[in-house]
Amino acid sequence: MDMEIDLSNLGTVNTMFAALFSKLGVPIKTTISPTVLEEAMNGIVTVRPLPVGTSATGKVDKQCAHFFGVTISEEQAHSGIVVRVTSPAQSKFKLLYFEQEVNGGYGLALQEDSQKTGKVTSAGMYFLHFQVYRMDSTVNALAMAKDPEAAFFKRLEGLQPCEVSALKPGTHIFAVYGDNFFKPASYMIEAMCAKSYEETTERLKEIESKILAKRNDLRQFETEYRKALARFQEVTNRYTQEREAVDDMLRERDNIHCSFTTERTLVNPVGAGCSSSRYTTEHSIPESPENGSLDGRDKSGKKKWFNLNLNRSDKKA
Template identity: 80%
Template sequence: MASGKMEGPSAPGVRRDPYEVLCVSRDSSDQEIKSAYRKLALKYHPDKNTSNPEASELFKEVAYSYSILSDPEKRRQYDAAGFEALEHESMDMEIDLSNLGTVNTMFAALFSKLGVPIKTTIAATVLEEALNGTVTVRPLPLGTSSNGKVDKQCAHFFSVTISEQQAQSGVVIRVASAAQSKFKLLYFEHEPNGGYGLALQEDSEKTGKVTSAGMYFLHFQVYRMDSTVNALAMAKDPEAAFFKRLEGLQPCEVSELKPGTHIFAVYGDNFFKPASYTIEAICAKSYEDTTEKLKEIEAKILAKRNDLRQFEVEYRKALARFQEVTNKYNQEKQSVDELLKQRDVIQSSFTTVRALINATGVTTSSSKLPNEDNRSDIPVEDGSSDGKDKASKKKWFYLNLNRSDKKG
């Protein structure tokens, strides 16, 4: 495959064939790809290579390649048409909080507080201790719960032992935090050397007044939601966010557990403080109705995702047509207004009144009725009421004068 420049800020500088990066063949199974990724991620993890700056870039390249090949849809798109077929090629990579430093951690915490989804990777020390089998594991019987508080970038390990009957019924592992702490729920597989290799992880999500994460091993396909897909779509096009809301739906890699002992862990993912949590191990035998409802709703959501994909095409066409019609409406309205305006001007031209505009901009009329100019010169007749008033005033005035003269 041809290499090209990456757009994502956390992605490696140059893209190489993901199969080549992970040293696997194109027909490799999901498990083979996962194992190859785990080995390379531990090999190039920044915590283990503080004196080797190239290791950080190799770690990003390994993480980016795995993000493609671990997702069935992205892998299919890449196999069909290379990097160009990937819709979210600028996806952000997971960051290692233990390698950020105080200042960068504060910025990451701020962005997270503002609602920007930030994926974090698990500290290499935790993965290495698990792989070496040097972690402390607490038993968690089915049907019980355990409360705890785990430090940031640390993990509490639990063992869940299930019987044949319980395995057939299905098992659910859930973690919740009333303090809305950030955490990861991890599932580890047994390694030949006696250690534990990371197989699954679920980031906590805010649901109401708590944060929670769960793993459902119920013999049917259960899906997990990657909220960053929707966030990236919203950043590119707010209208597309609704249609991409279910695109983050990804199938969980493990749908059932075999009888025996299984290892789970709660990883503290807070930026500065410990994470409070309650972990529960539940046998689905007591929740048969709930299990059936979950199976039905998963199928409905999956069908709805397909419906949204088709509806988006229909919506885009209708929106384009609406914009076209709206533009035509505005143009026609302007055209009609202009025609009516011209009509009013033409109709007002049929008049004998000659309009004049004085210096103040006020329109006055210069036309007058016949003989109107001479009306002010017509004298008032003696018989008018005004003439009588004036005569009476003069007589009264002279009377007073005459009386005063007589007294003198």
């Protein structure tokens, strides 16, 4: 269940925290000041006329409202009426629609919170004789924060049908409510007859139908996506396991190949492959002096030198 904050009951510190969270992108729903609703119900508000086809600008203090009366003819009511509010300063506000009560006061019937659209914030009400929808960005906000993937699938779940799709001839009361945390909200309000926007009206009707159908498609696609994602994770895990198994078998195969040898392996640790130390079964025969070693040649030379000296001594004698 969504929680709404009454800014009139918040202190300065709590209001600062709420403003900070809102600046960070956390959707915070605020209630309309009970004072404004009570004054409207008692009919003690100032209503300024807003003829169809005109606009008005102003600045409204926080938790206060500016009221406007839009008088429409039978032809205009049949064609459809659009009331929009924009704020180039990106102020936060609410567009309110009041119905006439039997006691002469005004009871709140509809409200639209401003949304950021491009470089401005805006809100609108479209009384075009077909079902239109408003987007509530706070729907499933916490769930989307926990699951980023759900943000896409739940994006259209905030579509809420507008309760009123047509207006009768007469004067209708609208109001711009200041919803900023501290400073006044600047705005421009416009009232238009749909007869001058027939092509735009048809495009809106068509896109509303497409978006509604797309929401139903996404609900079904989410189920398929979750199943496919689970299957993908399953095969990814198997891929890792199969790759490791193949590497192990090929490594073992190489070790087996290396076992086919006439050399005896001294040490063959696991995974060492064919790089183990080996020694041969045949022993080399060292050379003897008789086989022409260096020591043999030296001894032979000494013997010849001794005999030579001995012969010379014999001749002198």
